Amino acid sequence: MKEKPLVSIIIPTYNRAYLIGGTLDSVLAQSYTNWECIIVDDGSTDETADLLIQYLNEDKRFKFYKRPDSHKPGGNGARNYGFSKSSGKYIQWFDSDDIMMSDFIEAKLRPFIINPDTDVVFSAFENVNEKGERTRIANQSFSGNILDDLVDGHVSFGPCSFMLRRNKIANMGYDETLKKNQDLDFFFRFFTSSDSLKIVHVNKILFTVRTHDGSMSYHSDKDILKMVSIYQVYHMVLNYFAAQKHTKGIYRYKQRCLNSLKVMLRNGYYHEVVKRLIAFQYLSIGQKVYLMGCIVSQFLIKRGATQFVIIDSQKTFKDFKSD
DSSP states (O other): OOOOOOEEEEEEESSOTTTHHHHHHHHHTOSOOOEEEEEEEOSOOSSHHHHHHHHHHHOTTEEEEEOOTTSOSSHHHHHHHHHHTOOOSEEEEOOTTOEEOTTHHHHHHHHHHHOTTOOEEEEEEEEEOTTSOEEEEEOOOOOSOHHHHHHHTSOOOOTTTEEEEGGGSTTOOOOTTOSSOHHHHHHHHHHTSOTTOOEEEEEEEEEEEEOOTTOTTSSOOOOHHHHHHHHHHHHHHHHHHHHTTOHHHHHHHHHHHHHHHHHHHHTTOHHHHHHHHHHOTTSOHHHHHHHHHHHHHHHHHSOOGGGGGTSOHHHHHHHHHHO
16 A cells, blocks of 8 residues: 555543553554554543553554543543544544454555545444454445445444544534434434445454443443433434435334333333423324323333334324325
8 A cells, every 4th residue: 555644543431441452452453554543531530541651652653632621521522522633634433442453444544545536434343242252243235325224224333433534524523412322423414414425345344342341332321311312313313314205214213213212211201201202293193192191101000111112103104294
């Protein structure tokens, strides 16, 4: 590879001193060497800073910052601040508990060099459990339509998958108000920002996602702010698919919105559910009245929440179109 553009790897971290060493070792092991790795600490109280000093002393390509108060707490603010401190022509988000294969950067960068019109490159990846056993392989194929693949479950919009041309996200950023679903929000907005994005898929496992006690997805969370964020992002995606008359997208994301309301209801957030159900334009009046009864039933006898995901989505979309 004759051209050697700078690649910025941006890693937010919080209390991952017991894991981030493996991540940074995998960065050091990259076959492609013109990279900078920007680590942004989100307020760790463990030995993260002490560990990172060792890497800073070992290799000047590592850069360590603490998220300033000008950015909201959380990985979103840390990612946005890391982007502001980066210089690379290409941006690679990464997580502080995952592992790059040695050709992670090289394999993703090659399509950009071969075809300068390329805007984004993504690859397959594997999930492993706490025993190191592979539990799935994701992003193994690409149909040519990234949104269809998202709806069909063939593509995951995780941050580590995609290497992005910097100028394509210069005016974007992670939504720092979101507590969950922020990756779907960011990448969905990115992939719908232009009809002419040139996307290349590398059909090779280039990184490993590790499951552990501190994983964001390791256990279900009962935080209403996270539940609301999940719902808001799903509703945004649903609105897009409805505007595009994308029937399968409408079906999938209507179900996900209603499932989010079911989770809120089961956790006792009745006011939140009622508020969102009233405003949910993808149900008929009759269906809303029925689900209001289910909310009352859930309150009185703890039964009824399941009805939110039994509603016939395809039928209700016909109702929506005819209103």
